[in-house]
Amino acid sequence: MPNLSKIYQKERWDYLSQTKNGALMIEGLSVYDIVKKFGSPVYVMVERAIRERFRQFKKAFPYPKLRVQYATKCNSNLEIMRIANEEGIELDASSVGEIILGLLADFAPQEITFTNLYKTEQDVIFAARIGVQAITANSLEDIELIESAGKKMRKKIRIFLRINPLIEIGDYSTRKLQYGIPYAWYKRACEMAMKSKHLDLIGLHFHGPYVYNPRVYFRAAKKLFSIAEYLITHYNHRIRFIDLGGSFPVAHGDLQEVFQPEDMGKDFTNYFVRKAYEIGLPLPHMVFEPGKFCVANAGVGLVKVISKKRANRLNTLIVDGSTYAFLPDPIIYDCLYDILPATKMNRRRSTHYQVAGCTCDNIDILRRNVHLPTIEVNDLLAFMDCGAYSNTMASNFNSLKRAPMVMVNSQGVPRLIRRRDRYSDMFAPELDVLKMADPQEMKRYYDLWRVNIGKLWGVRKKKRSTRMSTGLLDTGAHSVST
Numbered sequence: 001m002p003n004l005s006k007i008y009q010k011e012r013w014d015y016l017s018q019t020k021n022g023a024l025m026i027e028g029l030s031v032y033d034i035v036k037k038f039g040s041p042v043y044v045m046v047e048r049a050i051r052e053r054f055r056q057f058k059k060a061f062p063y064p065k066l067r068v069q070y071a072t073k074c075n076s077n078l079e080i081m082r083i084a085n086e087e088g089i090e091l092d093a094s095s096v097g098e099i100i101l102g103l104l105a106d107f108a109p110q111e112i113t114f115t116n117l118y119k120t121e122q123d124v125i126f127a128a129r130i131g132v133q134a135i136t137a138n139s140l141e142d143i144e145l146i147e148s149a150g151k152k153m154r155k156k157i158r159i160f161l162r163i164n165p166l167i168e169i170g171d172y173s174t175r176k177l178q179y180g181i182p183y184a185w186y187k188r189a190c191e192m193a194m195k196s197k198h199l200d201l202i203g204l205h206f207h208g209p210y211v212y213n214p215r216v217y218f219r220a221a222k223k224l225f226s227i228a229e230y231l232i233t234h235y236n237h238r239i240r241f242i243d244l245g246g247s248f249p250v251a252h253g254d255l256q257e258v259f260q261p262e263d264m265g266k267d268f269t270n271y272f273v274r275k276a277y278e279i280g281l282p283l284p285h286m287v288f289e290p291g292k293f294c295v296a297n298a299g300v301g302l303v304k305v306i307s308k309k310r311a312n313r314l315n316t317l318i319v320d321g322s323t324y325a326f327l328p329d330p331i332i333y334d335c336l337y338d339i340l341p342a343t344k345m346n347r348r349r350s351t352h353y354q355v356a357g358c359t360c361d362n363i364d365i366l367r368r369n370v371h372l373p374t375i376e377v378n379d380l381l382a383f384m385d386c387g388a389y390s391n392t393m394a395s396n397f398n399s400l401k402r403a404p405m406v407m408v409n410s411q412g413v414p415r416l417i418r419r420r421d422r423y424s425d426m427f428a429p430e431l432d433v434l435k436m437a438d439p440q441e442m443k444r445y446y447d448l449w450r451v452n453i454g455k456l457w458g459v460r461k462k463k464r465s466t467r468m469s470t471g472l473l474d475t476g477a478h479s480v481s482t
């Protein structure tokens with residue numbers, strides 16, 4: 001890791017370095033340049049790190065019929081999906097919206113599985129009509145729903161049964177999960193699927209909460225293979241897919257050591273092959289649906305310090321990102337992101353800070369305690385490992401715009417892959433139906449943020465009546481191109 005202060009070095013951040021003046025660089029590109037060009041807050045995704053993760057996952061399981069399906073929900077940016085496609089990865093979609101994104105990213109329908117908990121009959125008909133690889137049935141009611149859609153379409157719909165294997169390993173338990181058909185009911189589920197003229201049961205599926213012990217996958221596979229065996233002995237039916245979902249862990253903040261897919265890949269593959277052999281099942285496709293594993297460590301969130309405050313014996317830095325519009329995980333999962341002083345990398349750490357987001361909510365705390373050099377207003381902070389479940393879970397709370405996303409390639413060249421929200425995007429759902437403003441009026445006000453406010457007020461004072469005709473309000477006066 002060239003030039004990066006030792007205290008900040010981590011193997012997974014091999015794309016980081018720093019300038020002599022202490023500015024963080026991502027693939028050799030200074031954070032100053034990124035923020036100058038795209039504004040802040042901004043998500044920066046490192047292309048090389050994403051590609052490496054996809055390759056690492058595929059390589060970890062030496063199985064001829066491995067299918068890796070990227071869980072779109074964790075970062076559904078079209079460019080990231082395009083890269084997944086290029087790397088020979090398929091897609092796990094959790095809604096019709098994600099199926100459409102998959103098609104836009106040039107995935108063939110049969111490379112997409114539709115695996116959400118809740119779906120309407122219309123969703124099922126849409127997915128079946130375009131011909132997705134399979135739709136997961138998450139409950140007995142879901143089997144009925146998909147069956148009734150198949151009946152209407154006069155078509156056999158390919159399904160996976162999503163099973164809750166009811167496993168417990170240490171603290172890990174799937175017993176209380178709301179998703180999946182409980183293992184105790186699998187015979188009933190198999191009977192419903194096998195009796196139906198409109199269902200083609202091609203696979204079995206499991207996805208559980210975050211996995212920190214690879215034994216979970218072995219245990220789940222064991223249960224799925226026992227159902228596969230039941231289908232052979234009772235119905236002479238051989239499934240073709242065993243899908244073990246996602247939930248591979250990623251190192252971040254307070255969790256620096258996690259198992260890697262290659263720590264289990266070979267053993268798991270041997271186990272999988274042995275199980276298939278034991279029950280006389282021709283080798284099925286082994287499916288995984290990793291999400292955060294593929295992109296979390298490839299993401300850096302840059303925020304600017306907009307204010308400092310000393311109160312209640314706390315040094316608080318207020319930044320222009322928030323847990324609502326930028327990094328929701330600290331309030332959803334108590335996630336502690338590593339924070340780097342992106343413009344003070346060469347200074348000694350001296351102060352403990354609390355980092356607060358910029359909304360009005362007292363729970364909007366990005367980090368309660370982080371040791372940093374003395375930080376000033378306008379300094380930048382880098383939130384590390386935030387490439388998953390950030391943008392896709394962010395909201396416009398406080399009518400804040402969600403941040404742009406920039407992809408930096410291995411030569412350090414940045415490319416905007418999602419622009420910043422515009423007020424016109426954010427307000428349209430209401431303006432469209434309430435008709436409170438005509439499009440001209442909207443045009444006048446949206447993206448006011450981009451306007452040089454000083455200039456605007458100056459103009460207003462002198463030439464109040466011609467304020468709108470200056471064009472300042474419409475175009476924005478500075479160079480932020482997001």
Ligand SMILES: Cc1ncc(COP(=O)(O)O)c(C=O)c1O
Binds near residue numbers: 071092247290293
């Ligand atoms: C069905 C399914 N597969 C895969 C994933 C991806 O999980 P992760 O990002 O933890 O790998 C999810 C996440 O919720 C999911 O619901």
